[in-house]
Amino acid sequence: MTNKVRDIICSVIMLAFGAMMVVLAQDIPHKVAKDVGSAYVPTFIGICILIVAAAKLILTLVNKKPAASQKIKFTQDALGGFGTIALMVVYMLIFEPVGFIVSSALYLFVQMILLSDNKNRNPILFAIIAVALPVAVDALFVFAIKMPLPVGILGF
Amino acid sequence: MVATALANVFNPMCLALIWFGTVLGIIFGSVPGLSATMAVVLFLPLTFSMEATQGIALLVGLYMGGISGGLISAILLKIPGTPSSISTVFDGGPMAEKGEAGRALGVGILYSFIGSIIGIVALAFISPLLAKVCLLFGAADYFGVAVFSLTIIAALSGKDMLNGLIAGLIGLALSMVGMAPIDAQIRYTFGNYQLLSGFDITVLLIGVFAVTDIILAGFGRKTLAASFEKKKWDLKGYGISMKEFIQQIPNAIISSVIGIGIGILPGIGGSTAGLIAYTTEKSRSKHPEKFGTGIIDGVIASETANNAVIGGSLVPLLCMGIPGNTVAAVFLGGLLVHGISPGPLIFDKSGQYVYGIYFALLVSSIFMLVFERLGLPIFAKLLDIPKHILLPIIMVMCCVGAYSANSRVFDVKCVLFFALLGLFFKVFKIPSTPLIIGFILGSMFEENLRQALQAGHGSWLIFVQRPICLVFLIAAVVFCTLTVRKNLREKKAAEAAGQEFDTSEEEG
Numbered sequence: 071m072t073n074k075v076r077d078i079i080c081s082v083i084m085l086a087f088g089a090m091m092v093v094l095a096q097d098i099p100h101k102v103a104k105d106v107g108s109a110y111v112p113t114f115i116g117i118c119i120l121i122v123a124a125a126k127l128i129l130t131l132v133n134k135k136p137a138a139s140q141k142i143k144f145t146q147d148a149l150g151g152f153g154t155i156a157l158m159v160v161y162m163l164i165f166e167p168v169g170f171i172v173s174s175a176l177y178l179f180v181q182m183i184l185l186s187d188n189k190n191r192n193p194i195l196f197a198i199i200a201v202a203l204p205v206a207v208d209a210l211f212v213f214a215i216k217m218p219l220p221v222g223i224l225g226f
Numbered sequence: 227m228v229a230t231a232l233a234n235v236f237n238p239m240c241l242a243l244i245w246f247g248t249v250l251g252i253i254f255g256s257v258p259g260l261s262a263t264m265a266v267v268l269f270l271p272l273t274f275s276m277e278a279t280q281g282i283a284l285l286v287g288l289y290m291g292g293i294s295g296g297l298i299s300a301i302l303l304k305i306p307g308t309p310s311s312i313s314t315v316f317d318g319g320p321m322a323e324k325g326e327a328g329r330a331l332g333v334g335i336l337y338s339f340i341g342s343i344i345g346i347v348a349l350a351f352i353s354p355l356l357a358k359v360c361l362l363f364g365a366a367d368y369f370g371v372a373v374f375s376l377t378i379i380a381a382l383s384g385k386d387m388l389n390g391l392i393a394g395l396i397g398l399a400l401s402m403v404g405m406a407p408i409d410a411q412i413r414y415t416f417g418n419y420q421l422l423s424g425f426d427i428t429v430l431l432i433g434v435f436a437v438t439d440i441i442l443a444g445f446g447r448k449t450l451a452a453s454f455e456k457k458k459w460d461l462k463g464y465g466i467s468m469k470e471f472i473q474q475i476p477n478a479i480i481s482s483v484i485g486i487g488i489g490i491l492p493g494i495g496g497s498t499a500g501l502i503a504y505t506t507e508k509s510r511s512k513h514p515e516k517f518g519t520g521i522i523d524g525v526i527a528s529e530t531a532n533n534a535v536i537g538g539s540l541v542p543l544l545c546m547g548i549p550g551n552t553v554a555a556v557f558l559g560g561l562l563v564h565g566i567s568p569g570p571l572i573f574d575k576s577g578q579y580v581y582g583i584y585f586a587l588l589v590s591s592i593f594m595l596v597f598e599r600l601g602l603p604i605f606a607k608l609l610d611i612p613k614h615i616l617l618p619i620i621m622v623m624c625c626v627g628a629y630s631a632n633s634r635v636f637d638v639k640c641v642l643f644f645a646l647l648g649l650f651f652k653v654f655k656i657p658s659t660p661l662i663i664g665f666i667l668g669s670m671f672e673e674n675l676r677q678a679l680q681a682g683h684g685s686w687l688i689f690v691q692r693p694i695c696l697v698f699l700i701a702a703v704v705f706c707t708l709t710v711r712k713n714l715r716e717k718k719a720a721e722a723a724g725q726e727f728d729t730s731e732e733e734g
Contacts, residue, residue, distance in 0.1 A: 076653075076654060077654075080654040080656070087399075091399055091414075094413075094414060095413075098406075098411050098413055099411060101409045102408065104680050105409060105676055105680055106675075106679050106680075106684065107409075107411075108408070108409055109411075109413075110676070111671070111675065112399070112413060112414075115395055115398050115399050115402065116399070118391075118395050119392070119395045119396075122388055122391045122395065123392065125388060126388045126392070129388070135721070146446060147444070147448050150444040150445055150447035150448070151444045151445030151447075152444075154440065154441050154443075154444030154445075155441055155444070155646070155649075158441070158621070158642055158645070159642065161625070162635075162638055162641075165629075165635055165638055174622045174625070177618070177622065178618045178619070181617075181618035181621065182615055182618050184444070184447070185443070185444065185447050185613070185617065185618065186612075187448075190612060190614065196615075199615060199619070203619060204622065207623075211626070211630070217630055217633065219626065219629065220629070
């Protein structure tokens, strides 16, 4: 992907977002006669987004400088990045049904394994941290802050 | 009010919280990859159940420690722990290479303290005067303030103004979710009752600033384990003689004034203050050729200025609710969470908390001076904590923080949504600080606009008929024009030099 393609994608997404904002604002009822109404500012912001996104799109399309067509180098580790996102999604989904301690212990262990390499991978240490930290945090919230965290189906 | 504030701050619990915040802030500031912003964001939810002064005191400690802690890695690793310490590397790094790492650390800590104290004194004197002026403000004038504050986005947009505007507008759009002011109409909730009260500022901050960085660490996991060569150090006292201290007084005063001025101006952070102070001291010096080779003058200029920024940045924040930089924006979120509304009436409505902030800043500065020095062996050791262990722990703390904001799992899911939004911003080179500014100022902008238009019977002329509002609107136009011109000049210069134009912004 080039810088130009990236900016075009960004502009199109923002144009769609701005248009959605303006369209949805039209359904907001106007209740107070003297007031400009609750749709006024969202419509204004939506129009501003449309203008800025359109300006960005036009400037990108007319940009003939070599930097615009330069390819973006992807040197990043896709497995590490998307794996981290996937782990976070699973963590958030099981946070309530499984409870804070179990979900956090599972997340911590797998995330530490994912981020470590062959040289510094230490599953025993990771397992100890993964269990000890959520238990300690849960105890802090239950006994000191008096705000229990989700317990889940297992009851802890 | 002063007596109440004194009693609130100088009690064992509050002092312990300031100490805890300062020490943790130093740790967050010193470890590259963590930041003062992340420290304040992460511990903000923990303050919810605290009494307001105690909660704010913890945040003050984190802010102060976070800015100062950056010097440890700047000197020992030649990597600034926070952007504020960038210019500390210029002379701190060479000093460490010459075997004077301990002396650089000691001097850095001492002058961080001096800069902080001078900044706090300026804050205490300037804020009440500015607040009195602000008492004359009406709804239209506050709209003018909001518009002017939104122009900070221009300065925080890096060098791509359009991307900054997009971020600011998305922030404003996100602040529209939930019940509208004045007539309580429900907007953009898509039938989800959890969104009736809108998004929580804490959740937004945690997602965009903390969790996004963890995802980015995942994408860069191959470099996570890269170890940096850490310099050895040895230090007695603060590494400076009385003669040197007297010689450095003008440097400290000039650098502090620069730091305070930069702090008050919107959109400029500690790194700029450090750089300007460093350059000023270099041009003022009788031996400018020695700068960059490892002399204490450079470390003193940088550290004094970046800590003086703290006091300076709190002046517009307390009196007008204008957050001048990213950490100040997060700190503003903290004040709002505790029901403290910055503005000209803050001294009347929340005077005890304002004085509480002053005292907490003073105490935190003293703790920083004492405990950063005493704890140097431990802080230096903490630089060795592996990131593959530290970052997952921070993620768990983020989820706990988001949950405790309103005791609902919905906020934990929102954290992920905002983290992905933050990632989208990083991929498309959109700065994230304007998003926060837009979100915080959204309700102020809308409420005052609608109230002013009601008072003016729907006429927009009310905004030019009120002198204060007119001044702010003109200031907004001038500020924007100057920023655009500066950016265009820098863009042309960068393109002429064949460099890629960077759009990233400074964050805590």
